[in-house]
Amino acid sequence: MKPSEITKDIFIVGGPDITDGRDGCIYLLNLGELILIDTGAGWSVEKIIKNIEKFGFDCKNLSKILLTHCHIDHIGGVPEIKKRFGSKIYIHKLDAPSLENGDPILTAASWYQTAFPPTPVDVKFNFSEEILRIGEEKIVCLHTPGHTPGSISIYLDKDGKRILFAQDLHGPLLEEFGSNLGDWDRSTKKLLDLDADILCEGHFGIYKTKKEVRDYILSYRRQYGVG
Numbered sequence: 001m002k003p004s005e006i007t008k009d010i011f012i013v014g015g016p017d018i019t020d021g022r023d024g025c026i027y028l029l030n031l032g033e034l035i036l037i038d039t040g041a042g043w044s045v046e047k048i049i050k051n052i053e054k055f056g057f058d059c060k061n062l063s064k065i066l067l068t069h070c071h072i073d074h075i076g077g078v079p080e081i082k083k084r085f086g087s088k089i090y091i092h093k094l095d096a097p098s099l100e101n102g103d104p105i106l107t108a109a110s111w112y113q114t115a116f117p118p119t120p121v122d123v124k125f126n127f128s129e130e131i132l133r134i135g136e137e138k139i140v141c142l143h144t145p146g147h148t149p150g151s152i153s154i155y156l157d158k159d160g161k162r163i164l165f166a167q168d169l170h171g172p173l174l175e176e177f178g179s180n181l182g183d184w185d186r187s188t189k190k191l192l193d194l195d196a197d198i199l200c201e202g203h204f205g206i207y208k209t210k211k212e213v214r215d216y217i218l219s220y221r222r223q224y225g226v227g
Contacts, residue, residue, distance in 0.1 A: 003051040006206055007198065008159055013051040016203060019044035022112060024073040024202045027165060028052060029156075031134040033063040036087070037154060037165050038202070041112060042076025049084075062087045064132075066141065068167035068202065069151040070095035071108040071177075072116055079119050092143055093124035095150025105176055106148075125152060144169070144191065146184025148177050153191060164213065166191055167202030170220050185226040188217055 001017040006027075012018070013036075014026030023040035026048060034057055040048060049059055062085045067075055070091065078099070081087055091099065098106035102118040109116045125141055132139040137156060144153040147168045154165040169188060173179035192214065199207040199216060207213045221227025 001205065003054060005055070006200065007161060007163065010158070010163060010200075011052075011055060012200070012206065013055075014040050014044060014048045015205070017205075018051070019047040022073055023076075024071075024167060025200065025205065026077075027200050028055075028057075029139075030055075030057065031137045031139075033134060034059070034061045035064045035066060035134070035139070036062060036081070037066050037200075038068055038074040038167060039065060039077030039081055041073045042080070042114070042116075045077045045080045048077060048081075059085050064088050064090060066139075066152075066154060067091040067095070067099075068154070068165065069148045070098035070106060071148070071168070072112050072114065073108070074167060074202070075099060075107065075119075076112075076114075076116065079117055082119075088122040089119070090123045090125065090141075091121055092150030092152050093126055094145070095148055096121045096124045106178070108177070125150075142190065144187035145180060146187045147171055147173065147179055149180070149183075151187070153187075155194060155196060161197040162194060163198045163200065164191065164194060164196035165200045166217075169201070169217065170204070171224070173224065181224060181226070184224065185221075188221055188226075192217055 009030040011028040027037040029035040199213040
C-alpha cells in the first residue's frame with residue numbers, strides 16, 4: 001500500500017504497509033488546517049512527514065492530533081511531532097493518564113520493547129460525543145470503549161459520504177489493557193448504527209462500501225460471541 005487520498009481531503013499517510021510494520025494506520029484530514037488521526041509507533045515520524053509533504057502540505061499547519069486510544073502503535077510519534085510542530089494532543093480522559101504517566105503496560109510499550117515518555121495531553125474528551133468544528137466541517141468524536149476504557153471513534157460527513165475512523169475495533173480485548181466485552185458490544189452496535197460509507201481502520205486499512213464496513217464490524221462481533 002502507498003500513501004493515498006481515500007476521498008477528497010482525506011488521506012492515509014502511514015501504517016504497517018506504508019511506514020513501519022509496528023505502526024497502526026495514520027490518517028490525515030485537510031480541512032483548512034491539517035489534522036492527524038494517530039501517529040504510529042514512533043520509529044517512522046520522518047516517513048510520515050515526508051508522506052504528508054508529498055501531497056503538497058506544510059506540516060507547520062498540523063494543528064491537531066486526535067488519538068483514538070493510548071497504545072504505542074498509535075501514540076508513539078506524538079512527542080516528536082508535538083516538539084516539531086506544536087500540534088495539540090486530543091485523547092479521551094480515561095486513556096490520558098497512560099500517556100501522561102508513560103505507563104509501560106497500558107500504553108503497550110512493553111510489548112514493543114520500548115518506552116513512552118510521560119507526555120502532557122492538551123485536550124481530554126469527557127463526554128460520550130464531542131464535536132470539533134473546523135470551518136464548515138464537523139468532526140464527531142465518539143467514546144467507544146471496549147479495547148481500552150478511553151477508546152474513541154471519529155467520523156465526519158463529507159461530500160455525501162460518512163467516513164468513520166474506528167481504530168482497533170477488532171481488539172484485542174485483554175484484561176491488562178482494561179478491555180471490557182460489554183462496553184465493546186455497546187460500542188460496536190453504536191458504530192453499526194452510524195451506517196458509514198467508508199471505514200478507515202487501525203491495522204487492516206480501508207473499507208469503501210457500506211456493505212464492507214458492516215460486514216467487517218459484524219465479523220468481529222461474531223468472533224467475540226456477541227453478534
